[in-house]
Amino acid sequence: MxxxxxxxxxxxxxxxxxxxxxxxxxxxxxxxxxxxxxxxxxxxxxxxxxxxxxxxxxxxxxxxxxxxxxxxxxxxxxxxxxxxxxxxxxxxxxxxxxxxxxxxxxxxxxxxxxxxxxxxxxxxxxxxxxxxxxxxxxxxxxxxxxxxxxxxxxxxxxxxxxxxxxxxxxxxxxLVLKAVTYQKFKQNLEEQQIAYTEIATRPTPFNSLLWTANVDTQDAYLIGDYSFFDSKPIAFRSYPKNHELLGSLREKDKIKRMINIAEGWFTISNDKEQLYFNDLRFGLISLDPEETQFVFSYKILLEKGAVTMEETEKFDTEGQKLLSELWKRILGN
Structure with missing residues (x-):
């Protein structure tokens, strides 16, 4: 805390x-x-x-x-x-x-x-x-x-x-709210006939009324939000895992350690030939359905065969954007 x-x-x-x-x-x-x-x-x-x-x-x-x-x-x-x-x-x-x-x-x-x-x-x-x-x-x-x-x-x-x-x-x-929302996410996935292997739920910032779920599917992770004031079905957004982009880097010690830290909940993104390791456990920087930037994202740097990780910079405007979206979303879809 x-x-x-x-x-x-x-x-x-x-x-x-x-x-x-x-x-x-x-x-x-x-x-x-x-x-x-x-x-x-x-x-x-x-x-x-x-x-x-x-x-x-x-x-x-x-x-x-x-x-x-x-x-x-x-x-x-x-x-x-x-x-x-x-x-x-x-x-x-x-x-x-x-x-x-x-x-x-x-x-x-x-x-x-x-x-x-x-x-x-x-x-x-x-x-x-x-x-x-x-x-x-x-x-x-x-x-x-x-x-x-x-x-x-x-x-x-x-x-x-x-x-x-x-x-x-x-x-x-x-804990009770978490159990209730877990069942809501599970019910929506079944109703939408989405096959999955695992669900991880957590509350969104500063409240316990709006919850987020990471859903593990075969080639992608789905992310959905549920508020206790929602009246519509949960909309799940898909984020490709792209684990294959790591190639031989996956055998590097620091990559293995990062995967262990993230407990397997990670994606790899490629921006202008630069690879990024995205930790899904803490979600995206905003609730925008088009958002692709995760709260915790790390540059994968390779120098003389050695891997180093560098956390991407965060900006104050990102937090302000999240707050403005958060309260609107809590009120329901």
Whole structure:
């Protein structure tokens, strides 16, 4: 999830664990704990594109990281807060839950997380977008209400618990919505007599009312959108796989790794003799039926027999275009 959401979750967890003893400092250190796993973004300054993608939400988002680092961070905080009523074990407990709940929340997103690192298992339930105001804003409001109360005030714990309950309930609701939309996509494919081998669904940005499906067919991937306000059948757009364009490049290490990262959901495009690797899991940059540009697209560069990948540049206007189209599409076709 986005940084603000992880900060809010970390602060709420910190309050639940240690708020009665240390008040707002529990929220402060919980928020810090909720931020730490995402510091893996700095890997990008020292590694190539493929390695950076592989490491994102890797070790720092694992159970192992939480177990190993919580006692260390807890010890450091106990030295900083020597006058506090909390013990080293209290701080270690707070840090563990702050660190651990971060990847648990990320499991529900499209990117997922390597919770069981070093085992190469990436869990991704794909039922909530990385930024969802309906999850974050009510959670934030309850947290602020709790923060304004004294640590001994029973209402402080009540507000904080309400925030955790409401946010968790919404998260579970999106799983139900995902199941409902999956059946809608499946039903439409059957009614349109489209043969397929696999369907992957996910919510569109910032909401849980409009969903997208990637559909695997023999030579192409189909992409369709469904809103809970739709009154017409789902229209599926076809995107050729073009996997054969890779030729011998498919045996190159970085290409194999990218295919593994994309979990097989990728197309290859050729623009003026330049090959691009398109990761389908995050969709297109707009909802325009004629759109062909994917959110995550990588140039395949070959120099002296070695393959390198370079992410294509994104522009602010693309995000603005998507937002303007998004709200119209949510209202139904």
């Amino acid at each position: 986005d940084s603000l959401t992880q900060i809010v979750l970390g602060a709420a967890v910190g309050e639940a664990v240690l708020g009665k003893k240390v008040g707002n400092k529990a929220m402060l250190y919980g928020a810090i704990a909720g931020t730490i796993p995402d510091l893996d973004i700095f890997v990008g300054y020292f590694a190539d594109t493929v390695t950076t993608i592989e490491q994102h939400r890797g070790f720092s988002h694992s159970i192992l990281f939480s177990i190993l680092c919580a006692p260390v961070f807890g010890f450091l905080i106990s030295k900083i807060e020597q006058k506090s009523a909390a013990t080293w074990k209290d701080w270690a407990s707070l840090m563990f839950w702050g660190l651990f709940t971060h990847p648990i929340l990320d499991v529900f997103t499209t990117w997922g997380t390597q919770l069981f690192w070093p085992f190469k298992i990436r869990l991704a339930f794909q039922n909530i977008f990385v930024i969802d105001p309906l999850y974050t804003l009510p959670f934030l409001v309850f947290l602020v209400l709790a923060m304004r109360r004294k640590r001994t005030d029973p209402k402080r714990r009540k507000w904080n618990n309400l925030g955790l309950i409401v946010s968790s309930t919404y998260l579970l609701l999106t």
